[in-house]
Amino acid sequence: MVKVTTSDILAITTNVKPAINYITRRNKPDSRREITLIDISGMLMRVTLFGDLATNEGSILEAEIKYKSVIALSDFKISIYQGDTSISSQIISTLCINPKIELASELREWFQLEKAAKAKGSPSTLFKNVKEIHISDIMQTSQNLIQARYCIFKEKITTILNRLEPWFYYCKGCDKNVDKNVSKECLNDKYRRIIDDLVPRYLVKILVENDTDNARVTLFDAAETLIGCKVEKFITEKK
Template sequence: MLINPAFEKAIALQKWHDRKKAQHKDITVLPSLLIKNAKQVKIVDIIDASFDDKEVKYCRFNAKIKDILNKDDPWYSSCKRFYKKVDFINNIAKCPRCRIEKVDYEERYLLKLEVFDKKEHCYVTLFEATRYLLGCDAKTYTESISPKKEESTFYRKLVLSKEKEYTFLVKIDARNEGDRAGRRLIAEEIQEVEEAIAINIEDEDIELESPIRKTKHIEDDTDDKITYKRVKIEKN
């Protein structure tokens, strides 16, 4: 599909993209419609299952990160076929499920957090959703921490996430009943609360940057013709 680059909304969208790029933001990890539209709940609602699973598929809750349980190694070497953790024997990757001599593997995220709100706490595991928190994929992260992780921008971002408030998106179904009882949840997306608010404001600015025009009908007494006048509504 081709978009006329002179179209006002296309210009506004390009300006928005340029702002994000200047801020070193990956637009693929900005809040999705799923997390925006999910039902807002509390940790206690999920743990106690105080809502109907048949009605709620996804929900979100706000909580602060109390502790990062594996901040020094938030990833694992994964078999590309079965996503199982591989073991290295004489520098050769072995998968517990594959029956081949040497398996192909890749780095995948596995981040474990302890979070809390005003009344409850729980443990949250992030797999690929860690990308929303750090702003990069697992391969980029592991490359950035070599040779010293303290010099990595992504590592510092992870460490500084403690005590900050985030919105966590989780999927609720009958299979997660045991996990909820153990206060252990898997989040499919995570966004910093203040950042999400700022993005919503910017989204509104995008709409307002495009002039809104209305057509006003004015009757001309000199003849029976109707003329049209464009009225531009300026942004406040």
């Protein structure tokens, strides 16, 4: 069952992908663009812009990405299906860049403080009061009740399950996996195209355990901290 609601969002733009042109189910041309946002809770959100928002406001955000614009989203659709959250624009949605409101100034100030703290190597304020959990807490929680949140659990890494090739290649346009040994074609039906420049990304599968429990954990970009270098350098040195 898909649960759909609408919401207003105020957040900082952290990443903007290029716009993608495609043909809708009604055989009409349209555009989409994915942006990544962060709000004052520190949670990252992926938002999909469609139509004019993707080409107009989206182009401005892409051009000014280094300034990390504050944006206000109104009447955006939030869909939740089997625990996964999707945020996207609809016909009535609006997007305002750098709104002149007090909340936007507070968000900008928070973001600058967080950026400065990370530059100094200080732990993020998000982790100062987080709850410590155990493997059993995760395993015994129903999948339908799990929500995205920051936690800490301290266990021992016993095995890297895919140590021979802890990465994958993906399509920049839609984040779908691309098997470079089989085909250089993105297999997403909406955006099927040939990928000339394959982009690698960490995907490290580890086994962690304590005295009573064990669990498999998958690391994506966070694996760079564990391994100590960017994925491109790792692949080059491994070869």
